[in-house]
Amino acid sequence: MLLPEPIEQLVLALERLPGIGPKTASRLAFFLLRAPEEIPKQLSEALRDLKSKIRFCEECFNITSADRERCEVCDDPRRDGSILCVVEDPLDVLSFERTAGYRGRYHVLQGLLSPIDGIGPEDLKIRSLLLRVERGGVREVILATNPSMEGDATALYLREQLASLGVRVTRLGLGLPVGGDLEYADQNTLLRALAGRQEMS
């Protein structure tokens, strides 16, 4: 089927989003075409602001507003900079912050190692993590990647990289469902996993 160019472009753009195949992309595009004016307008404004009003923290790569260099956590002098909690994405930071039980700082990898998808160490914020540790002042690195295949592989890789830097390396304790996602863990489970973190041997 030949689609008019603007629809074709929208379908192609939507198809690039995770979890959206050609069928869903077409359905969404036609929904937006028929929808009241304010729905596509709100969406396009939100998309425009996403890149112009949000940026990544220069220190930990968490998200922050575009007028800051460092995020709220990195700028907060009451947070303990000797403990770094390493997570996959900013949503995980949000999960930990919601527990209100963690007073250290973060390092956001912006993904996990995944050879199948062609994602290697250089695609993640790993070099900057090692530099942060090398700079000194960090006592413990908590590897809080998801208990999934990619999360475990990433944690193992980081443990090896951190081994020679004289820092304590821990992994979140049991209680998290295997194959699960930190993002969906309830606050108590997350707090238990944090309290039960173990030395990575």
Ligand SMILES: [Zn+2]
């Ligand atoms: Zn930060």
